[in-house]
Amino acid sequence: MIDPHPTHQTGVAALEVRNLGVTLGQHPVLQGLNLKLPQGRWSAIVGPNGAGKSTLLQALAGVLPFQGDIYLFDQALSSFTAQHRARQVAWLAQGSVPSADDLTVYDVAMLGRLPHQSWLGGPSHADHAATEWALRLTQAWPWRQRALGTLSGGEKQRVLLARLLAVDADILLMDEPLTNLDPPHQVDWLLLVRHLVACGKTVVSVLHEVTLALYADELIVMASGAIQQTGTRDDPVLHRTIESVFDYRIAIEALGTGWVALPKLL
């Protein structure tokens, strides 16, 4: 399913944001954001509640009106048709979708193929293949016949993840993808993301699991609607920034070859 030879040149920014602003109601949520996300990398956005992480992801997904400019592979997002954009950028929303409870797992994953289908035509061979590939990757294939409403929270999350993968987009935006996942499936998710990135996909995820976020190629620390710092996982300055946006309630410590975020009780 994944093209081993990425269609876009490496070195080009998959996503670039210039002077981005988003206002929800009367309230400015994001202001003057600048960001460049290289292709074929996994970036994790961390920050406290209300920092504007989900809003940034929604703006990138094209589901929120924004001021400023967003570029996909050096092309303005506004110049894309909705369908063309939907093929390039897939977005996993935060939370569950109770209104899809009556659809089968297979139907839900197949919805990821909507950007590839014509208005009236049925699913093509490629659509079925992509759906199966996505469901197998998230280990949801055995329940493909079951209604979404009969699954547990973590199982539902894996189906929604399969829906995202089925789009087969170059850029995958995931808002809290680990919600309800148990530790082994969180590790599976990590391996899945590394596999996707190795195949040239660009992954951007909002994570509250700071320890897992510290496995990302690049971290984006947000607070109060602005980017505080971007950097790699081994950067000690970045670690201090993360601790500070979380009011020093967590401490980042080295453990083995990686890093862990520990709660600070005093």
Added chain:
Amino acid sequence: MNASLPDTHFSQNSRALCSAWLLALLCVVVLIAGLCVGSAGVEPLWRLLADPIAAQIIWDIRAPRTLGALLAGALLGLAGAIAQGLFRNPLADPFLLGSASGASAAVALALAGFGISPLATQWLLRLGLTAAAFMGAVLAVFLTLSLARGVQHTLRLLLAGVVVGVVLGAFTSFLSLTHPDILQVMQAFMLGSTGFVGWSACGIMGIVWLACSAAGRGLSKALDGLALGEATAQSLGLPLRSLRAASIATLALATGTAVAQTGLIAFVGLAAPHLVRALVKTSHAWLLPLASLMGAALLSLADLLARGLLAPQELPVGVLTALLGGGYLMWLMHRRGPTHD
């Protein structure tokens, strides 16, 4: 990766197909039974057809009204399924959204203003009445939606629907009281009855049902996408604005057409999609036609009961569906509990 052809959907799809055949069979049985039941009680069809007068009665009265009950039920079931899919709210229904009361107010207005009778048999008059009912239904839905400020809040939506229904109902009553000549016809109409349905009404409902089913077929993929939430649907490239407009137009056309021919028949649109979902969990491509069949079976069964229960007198079928459907709604709300609004 295994690129085998999909065995995937076999069980749900075959369940859906089975349900479709069973419901279609039920409709045919009810249709035949409907030809046999009349004010004279039940008689076997072959004896009736042997008698030229009885055959005339069957052809001119029983056949169109039985077929009419089927078609009106199919329209209401379809409208209900589209409404529930569009608003992602299982209590959305042509009645609770106010579209039915809007349609009947428009019919009253047409009756009082232009003297178009619900008993009219000419195609043009029927068409005029249907067009008026469609306009009324669209206006009422917009009124309800603007009162409820969107559809996210179930309680507000239901309240807005009730308010719009009451106000438009009062307007309809006022019209019938100030025009005594239409009072009797209007009363029967408000209670809901298949008694007015002739062949022209059947023709119009049949054509509109075909058109709305085709529209529903085109909308079904998008309605599935909407089940993931509006933002996700938008991220998948679905044109939400035109999708909403097309869905509301389709459900208003289906409701308005049914109401213009049969009057106010409550709860078929609500119950039909629910019953289908209890039978089979499936996408809108199946749900919409199944809800149509279920609505057809429900209304024609209710019509049969309404004609047979107190024969030779007959109960307006709307009274019966209101009783049955109201009970069903109460059970549904009880089961959903108070936390889901």
